[in-house]
Amino acid sequence: MKVAVMGYGTIGSGVVEILNVNKDVVAKRAGEPLEVKKVLDLRDFSGDPVEKLIVHDYMDIVNDDEISLVVEAMGGVEPAYTFVKAMLEAGKHVTTSNKALVADKGAELIRIAREHGVNFMFEASVGGGIPIIRPLLSCLTGDVIEEITGIVNGTTNYMMTKMTTDGSEYEDVLKEAQALGYAEKDPTADVEGYDACRKIAILTSLVCGQQVDYNDIPTEGISHITATDIKYANKMGRAIKLLARSEKVGETYSARVAPYLLPKDHPLYNVNDVFNAIFVHGNMLGDGMFYGSGAGKLPTASAVVGDLVAMAKHVDKNIFLEWKEEKLELANPSQQNFKFFVRTKASAQEVEKVFHKVEFVDAGVSGEVGFVTCEMTQKAYDDKSKELSDVVQMIRFA
Amino acid sequence: MKVAVMGYGTIGSGVVEILNVNKDVVAKRAGEPLEVKKVLDLRDFSGDPVEKLIVHDYMDIVNDDEISLVVEAMGGVEPAYTFVKAMLEAGKHVTTSNKALVADKGAELIRIAREHGVNFMFEASVGGGIPIIRPLLSCLTGDVIEEITGIVNGTTNYMMTKMTTDGSEYEDVLKEAQALGYAEKDPTADVEGYDACRKIAILTSLVCGQQVDYNDIPTEGISHITATDIKYANKMGRAIKLLARSEKVGETYSARVAPYLLPKDHPLYNVNDVFNAIFVHGNMLGDGMFYGSGAGKLPTASAVVGDLVAMAKHVDKNIFLEWKEEKLELANPSQQNFKFFVRTKASAQEVEKVFHKVEFVDAGVSGEVGFVTCEMTQKAYDDKSKELSDVVQMIRFA
Numbered sequence: 001m002k003v004a005v006m007g008y009g010t011i012g013s014g015v016v017e018i019l020n021v022n023k024d025v026v027a028k029r030a031g032e033p034l035e036v037k038k039v040l041d042l043r044d045f046s047g048d049p050v051e052k053l054i055v056h057d058y059m060d061i062v063n064d065d066e067i068s069l070v071v072e073a074m075g076g077v078e079p080a081y082t083f084v085k086a087m088l089e090a091g092k093h094v095t096t097s098n099k100a101l102v103a104d105k106g107a108e109l110i111r112i113a114r115e116h117g118v119n120f121m122f123e124a125s126v127g128g129g130i131p132i133i134r135p136l137l138s139c140l141t142g143d144v145i146e147e148i149t150g151i152v153n154g155t156t157n158y159m160m161t162k163m164t165t166d167g168s169e170y171e172d173v174l175k176e177a178q179a180l181g182y183a184e185k186d187p188t189a190d191v192e193g194y195d196a197c198r199k200i201a202i203l204t205s206l207v208c209g210q211q212v213d214y215n216d217i218p219t220e221g222i223s224h225i226t227a228t229d230i231k232y233a234n235k236m237g238r239a240i241k242l243l244a245r246s247e248k249v250g251e252t253y254s255a256r257v258a259p260y261l262l263p264k265d266h267p268l269y270n271v272n273d274v275f276n277a278i279f280v281h282g283n284m285l286g287d288g289m290f291y292g293s294g295a296g297k298l299p300t301a302s303a304v305v306g307d308l309v310a311m312a313k314h315v316d317k318n319i320f321l322e323w324k325e326e327k328l329e330l331a332n333p334s335q336q337n338f339k340f341f342v343r344t345k346a347s348a349q350e351v352e353k354v355f356h357k358v359e360f361v362d363a364g365v366s367g368e369v370g371f372v373t374c375e376m377t378q379k380a381y382d383d384k385s386k387e388l389s390d391v392v393q394m395i396r397f398a
Numbered sequence: 399m400k401v402a403v404m405g406y407g408t409i410g411s412g413v414v415e416i417l418n419v420n421k422d423v424v425a426k427r428a429g430e431p432l433e434v435k436k437v438l439d440l441r442d443f444s445g446d447p448v449e450k451l452i453v454h455d456y457m458d459i460v461n462d463d464e465i466s467l468v469v470e471a472m473g474g475v476e477p478a479y480t481f482v483k484a485m486l487e488a489g490k491h492v493t494t495s496n497k498a499l500v501a502d503k504g505a506e507l508i509r510i511a512r513e514h515g516v517n518f519m520f521e522a523s524v525g526g527g528i529p530i531i532r533p534l535l536s537c538l539t540g541d542v543i544e545e546i547t548g549i550v551n552g553t554t555n556y557m558m559t560k561m562t563t564d565g566s567e568y569e570d571v572l573k574e575a576q577a578l579g580y581a582e583k584d585p586t587a588d589v590e591g592y593d594a595c596r597k598i599a600i601l602t603s604l605v606c607g608q609q610v611d612y613n614d615i616p617t618e619g620i621s622h623i624t625a626t627d628i629k630y631a632n633k634m635g636r637a638i639k640l641l642a643r644s645e646k647v648g649e650t651y652s653a654r655v656a657p658y659l660l661p662k663d664h665p666l667y668n669v670n671d672v673f674n675a676i677f678v679h680g681n682m683l684g685d686g687m688f689y690g691s692g693a694g695k696l697p698t699a700s701a702v703v704g705d706l707v708a709m710a711k712h713v714d715k716n717i718f719l720e721w722k723e724e725k726l727e728l729a730n731p732s733q734q735n736f737k738f739f740v741r742t743k744a745s746a747q748e749v750e751k752v753f754h755k756v757e758f759v760d761a762g763v764s765g766e767v768g769f770v771t772c773e774m775t776q777k778a779y780d781d782k783s784k785e786l787s788d789v790v791q792m793i794r795f796a
Contacts (some may be wrong), residue, residue: 018540020680028607029539033720098652131529131537138536139521139529141427142416142703160705209426267689270668275685284416284700285527287673288690291665293683305540313718320429320711341423 007074016303095307128298145283221267345390405472412699423731493705527697598642743788
């Protein structure tokens with residue numbers, strides 16, 4: 001079977017590499033060899049082994065009847081959307097690693113694929129090499145999924161781990177992460193939680209079977225976390241992690257991306273460095289967790305190649321996948337319940353006047369008071385915290 | 399679609415329960431409702447809601463053309479094998495939670511299923527509710543799997559966790575586990591590693607695509623582990639866990655079940671109590687881990703129902719699965735390399751005379767010496783340890 005790869009960047013070149021290095025094992029599992037016939041890129045890559053496969057016009061792939069499997073690894077919504085749509089309409093199976101495309105257009109592309117008897121797969125779009133999409137869609141199908149909580153951004157997890165182990169400040173760790181290539185020059189999408197937000201939108205869509213708009217998900221990043229917060233976290237025996245969470249509330253879900261204080265006995269507590277993990281709670285399964293390399297060239301490309309093999313085995317069959325275009329109204333995030341850890345310049349007396357029963361945390365930081373509230377709604381906290389002077393920080397308990 | 403359940407014990411009744419409680423979500427994902435029509439058991443279950451569905455002769459299911467999906471939850475090789483074979487030959491899809499059956503007859507039943515255009519699935523046979531079989535078969539297909547290391551027996555993991563946290567002796571913890579229903583009255587299959595051995599045989603078969611005979615896998619249990627060993631482990635900052643391991647060696651695999659000393663930074667280190675987890679290393683993926691409830695009625699039944707949904711979606715198609723009946727010759731286990739932790743009544747001088755460079759471990763135990771060898775083959779260790787008087791204990795480093 002002939003494969004086309006759109007985008008010869010990190011992931012695209014990783015896919016070509018795996019199809020070469022693991023050629024035999026891939027052929028055995030797919031039932032026949034998978035061979036890259038065309039690579040779409042704006043660049044020419046003269047001297048590279050793929051040089052002779054490079055095409056610059058996506059219609060060269062659309063019109064090539066020999067090509068039945070297509071990899072989209074360009075990133076971004078456009079022109080990826082236009083290209084992918086054209087491939088599906090031409091009866092070609094498509095796999096993508098592009099979370100922006102899947103979060104935005106997933107439901108529509110799944111419908112188009114179904115209408116044309118082909119498959120649209122996206123295992124690599126969440127959790128890199130970690131199998132999570134297909135386990136949710138084809139293993140945990142006997143369960144009502146009541147919670148998904150993911151550490152789904154390697155950059156921020158590396159940074160939070162470093163701040164915890166070294167006691168260093170955010171800015172220093174960011175520079176280090178950039179020097180190591182873990183963070184981009186403009187780190188906004190990672191550190192402000194936008195990347196994690198798209199991923200939890202995709203996972204929530206899959207478990208509810210409807211379209212979840214990532215714009216509806218309240219999203220905070222880690223750029224406001226300081227070495228002092230880490231001190232308090234250590235004192236409480238907790239770790240601060242950027243979590244992307246989704247919980248079932250009645251007939252809908254409540255989703256949020258934010259830094260949380262995780263207790264030691266939570267399976268995600270020990271997920272460190274650039275690793276990702278997705279914790280799942282099913283009403284029958286109980287707790288489960290999927291852990292691994294959430295990013296990087298080869299782990300992510302490994303998930304793409306897994307999709308290629310699955311599509312090769314189902315080349316004549318659309319695998320039904322419940323993800324309707326109808327939008328899911330998420331639960332009101334201000335009604336979510338939390339315990340809140342708060343730092344303030346106000347006095348302990350003032351804190352108790354406003355919040356009544358609290359637990360004070362003494363991390364040896366002078367000039368301020370740290371405390372943990374009782375469980376209350378986000379709205380109740382927002383109202384009360386306005387009554388308190390000089391709130392320095394608020395981090396939710398997980 | 400009509401379902402038959404063979405064996406109305408813990409797992410079988412769990413499957414019936416999930417198909418009732420999660421009826422709507424299962425119907426949505428399977429594409430149509432799944433309804434239990436017959437339940438095979440020797441008992442009558444008068445008064446139970448399934449009473450009217452009970453049949454005593456498996457031929458009542460074989461001859462029922464309305465039934466297309468069958469659950470085998472009887473356990474043991476016979477009569478499960480005879481019944482499952484008859485179901486497949488009658489063109490019915492079968493899912494089983496029965497590791498003994500899968501380890502013994504998996505390759506043959508897969509061939510029979512293929513010959514009859516149906517599927518034989520067994521997600522619940524390893525790791526209970528944890529998705530591991532299907533992720534290996536349908537996600538990590540772009541990888542050469544170089545290592546699988548599992549904590550795949552909840553009973554022994556509970557016991558090792560208890561011994562570690564409470565400092566108690568093996569016999570006391572076993573009694574406790576039996577009282578809690580975590581260990582059986584005759585705990586041999588769990589504590590001697592036989593259960594874990596069958597599971598790693600299944601996982602190894604899946605990654606190599608050939609039949610692995612569990613009789614070829616050297617298997618030690620945990621019944622010789624003492625509170626004193628735990629003291630040494632704590633001193634070394636390691637945890638003793640019963641691991642079922644399989645590693646790629648050239649064109650074959652080397653497998654072993656034994657207690658190992660795991661370092662703190664290993665993803666399996668924090669897998670405690672009755673939880674299971676399977677660590678996987680792929681040549682492209684890198685490290686991955688699947689964690690969750692490895693046993694118990696509903697988690698295990700959840701995996702069976704996941705299989706039912708998958709079979710309902712592929713009712714007209716055998717999903718190709720590479721597991722040939724041809725036997726794989728495992729690598730010689732005496733050529734595996736380890737560091738060995740050893741306790742002996744011999745003197746430090748004698749230890750150094752025999753093993754040369756070692757690291758002594760002082761856990762405050764009088765009358766003996768504890769030490770860690772350099773890395774050497776199992777054979778080299780066996781030879782040397784014969785030269786040493788009074789070896790009290792040996793546990794391998796992981």
